[in-house]
Amino acid sequence: MRLTLRQLQVFTEIARQENVSRAAERLAMSQPAASTALNELERNYNCQLFDRAGKRLLINALGLELLPQARALLEQAQAIDALLRGQQGFGSLNVGATLTIGNYLATLLVSHFMQRHPECKMRLHVNNTEHIIEQVSEFSLDLGLIEGQCQHPDLQVTPWVHDELVVFCAPGHRLAAAGQASLQELQQEVWILREQGSGTRRTFENALLPHDLHLKPLLELEHTEAIKRAVESGLGIGCISRLALRDAFRRGSLVALETPELELGRPFSFIWHQQKFQTRAMQEFLQLCTQLTEGCTRSDEIRLPEIA
Structure with a gap:
């Protein structure tokens, strides 16, 4: 083999730092030694792993293909090293x-x-x-x-x-007594929802698609606790995981609205x-x-x- 673990360490750290000096500092080695390790790796295989842009080294397509395999190999080497030295530690996670x-x-x-x-x-x-x-x-x-x-x-x-979303409201909401809501009723409500990009929002919108429902939220919030507080205060109704609501349901501070027409799993x-x-x-x-x-x-x- 024409490569060493040290060369792979230098390669992966330069990929992370985009700079030889910073990579060398993180690896507790001199800048010339880090440059030499990278140059030897590229020269031995007649390849280029980075595009040079001034002092920045930007990983190229070949480098990107190599990077996950290099990281996996280094992690395996660390595990072997720990085993042979009799260590029982777990490292980092x-x-x-x-x-x-x-x-x-x-x-x-x-x-x-x-x-x-x-x-x-x-x-x-x-x-x-x-x-x-x-x-x-x-x-x-x-x-x-x-x-x-x-x-x-x-x-x-x-x-x-398995997880399940559930529509919910405050105890004083007009739908609370029935404990359920039809699609027509949901269409008329004011909503407090998670932000775009969240798994909760994606699941909720996917459940609406077959029914051609398009709801306009009053608020979009990044945290479930903020949504719960807004719904408790009577601003609207929401839809989040039952896991996040189980204590509130037990206390009675929020009420579940079952929606059998929506697939919220x-x-x-x-x-x-x-x-x-x-x-x-x-x-x-x-x-x-x-x-x-x-x-x-x-x-x-x-x-x-x-x-x-």
Whole structure:
């Protein structure tokens, strides 16, 4: 073989930093040594992995094809190194979660995992579905927990647990007593909805399409708690996950409006890059998530782990 792991380290870090000096600093090596490693890698294979634009190095098509395989190989090498040195540590794990999962499941899952494995350096990033998919596809995140569908060609999608959206209103709303609403009634209501780009908004709009319903929201908000407060105050009705509403339904501060004409089911899923090497930490975290949902037919049936 005409390449070394060090050359791949330099290549992946330059791809991240777009600058040799910054990459060298991150790798605790001199700038000339980093330049030499990259030059040797390109010279040995008579190829070019970056386009030079002044001091910036912009990864080209060949570099983009190599990048996920290089990252996976480096992660495997680190796992082998830890095994041979007798280490039992979990290294690091960067998890992304969409807002519903992040706010109502992922934080407790991460805390539970870190109690079991305090040596693992773990980071949780919470954002909407489009953002999490993008971050996983770019290897900025090891693993994503998302709501709804993902069609990205480079990502592996594994269903986790069924989720369901539900239309809801304040107890004093005119529809609250009936506990349900027809399509005609929904058309007449004022709506408080999630923002475009969220999995919740996409599922809701997909449910409306077969019925040719086009609702105009009064407010578009990025957080489910803000939507709940707005609906509680009587500004309108909303539609979010039953998981996010189960405590409010128990308290009676919000009321479910069943809508049998709308298909509001969706999956919660795990996503990771197809080229991603599954570290021990990633495998253990996936197993913990799966164990948590055993026997649950819907996300709001999940019994969350208690944190000591």
